[in-house]
Amino acid sequence: MRAIWKGAIAFGLVNVPVKVYSATEDHDISLHQVHNADGGRIRYQRRCEVCGEVVDYSDIEKAFEEDGRTVVLSRDELKSIPAENSHEIEVVQFVPSEQLEPMMFEKSYYLEPDSKSPKAYVLLRRALEDTDRVAIVQFALREKTRLGALRIKNDVLVLQSLLWPDEVREANFPALDADIRISAQERDMSAALVESMAADFDPTSFTDEYQVQLRQLIEAKLEQGESLDTEETFGVEAGEGGKGEVIDLMEALKRSLDRKRGGGEAAATGTSDDEADTGEEEAEPAKPARKASAKSPAPKTAAAKSSAAKSTASKSTAAKSGAAKSTASKSTASKSAAKSTDTKSTGTKTAEKPAAKATRARKPA
Structure with missing residues (x-):
């Protein structure tokens, strides 16, 4: 990791020099825009709408416009603002952690000791542990004065920037005012x-399925080129999704x-x-x-x-x-009946034969 900022935590009269590192990073696959006809990459130019010329970044300043009036602010003028020049993380309060609204959390930073002796750093960490509180701080970073919360994670001080109260919108939904039983x-x-x-809760048990499937699509595209069959690649038709049902x-x-x-x-x-x-x-x-x-x-x-x-x-x-x-059973019964019929028929024929013999025996007399 590379430090993005250096400063010091002002804990009363105690000064705690620290280096600031981004604690989070984006794992999304980076995609860029190209021309679908020839694959040429699309580049955006900073073009002035007055003279029509392409302007270099070094010649660009910031401005504010209101009621048709424009105020141009140079880099030097912006840097002259006192809060911008401050490299101090000032502790202003210690509050119970449950009083912090999770919606106000914005971005997290790791703080590393930036002195030969980390004693002051450890002292502040122990103070937070012993009192079971979170330090509310104010600091300036990237041309913005910020509110933050200082807490502990695995023996490391973590600075979490907070949104200002007016940056959190009010939720006003008339549907929730209805009497629902x-x-x-x-x-x-x-x-x-x-x-x-x-x-x-175990965050490692969850997977960003979209990024996994996007990587699968890219690898399949590299192997098969334009002959790629998305239905065969994913096992479902492209664009197929869940259908809502009331x-x-x-x-x-x-x-x-x-x-x-x-x-x-x-x-x-x-x-x-x-x-x-x-x-x-x-x-x-x-x-x-x-x-x-x-x-x-x-x-x-x-x-x-x-x-x-x-x-x-x-x-x-x-x-x-x-x-x-x-x-x-019927078939068996039928067969049995048939056998019985055959037996009776045979018996009849047998009985008829002696009678015939008896008749022939009487004729000579």
Whole structure:
């Protein structure tokens, strides 16, 4: 890291020399503009609208315009402002950290000791630790007087610039003034959903999916060139996204809870969703779930519908099996009847033969 500024923290009569470093950085992939016809890079020129000439940066000054009047301010005039020349981070208050509005936080900086002995630095850090407070400071950086909060992170002093009160907009939304009634059941369901998603925050478990996919697209483009197939690269059609659907609030809460609980049960039993939806379960176990769902005044949940579908599928399978068994039984019965008929027929023929012999025996007499 490279220091962007040097100064000193004024802690009463104690002076703490420090170097200031940006604590954060942008991880986004840098893209620039080009002409789509030939790939030539697009450059912007600083052109004067009066004379039409391209102006070098060194010949550009800043100005303020109001009511048709323009005031030009040179670099030397801006640097002459006392606050701009100050390299002091002045501690003005020590406040409880919970009193700071998170919306006011702007940018974070690391402060490194900038002296042969870091004793004053450690003393200030210990004072913040012992009192469990945050130091409110004022300082000037990059042509702007700033308000800041001085806190500790891993034994390092961190300076967080704060927005001024008039830089935070008021939220005025008439829709929130309407009388909205939330039922006790809706509150219980939402609380249960929160509990099912509760966890300790671990920022390393989250990924900037857009940047990952952008890198994937760039690498695929380098390999395949203009023959790139975005659907094949990402597995979905380009531009495909989620489609919003207006649904009942209670239904949404129930479905969300069922999804969370279902995922937990599947993980505990080692059963995948595909295995759970094969429809091979017995028809009887699904009935209690349907009865419980029928008793509930709320709409059917996705789980209840799934159970009903499974029950129907099981009944259909059972019906088919029964029909098959019935058909097989009928076929067997038919065959048995046929055999019986054949036997009777054979018996009749056998009985007829002696009678015929007896008739032939009587003729000579």
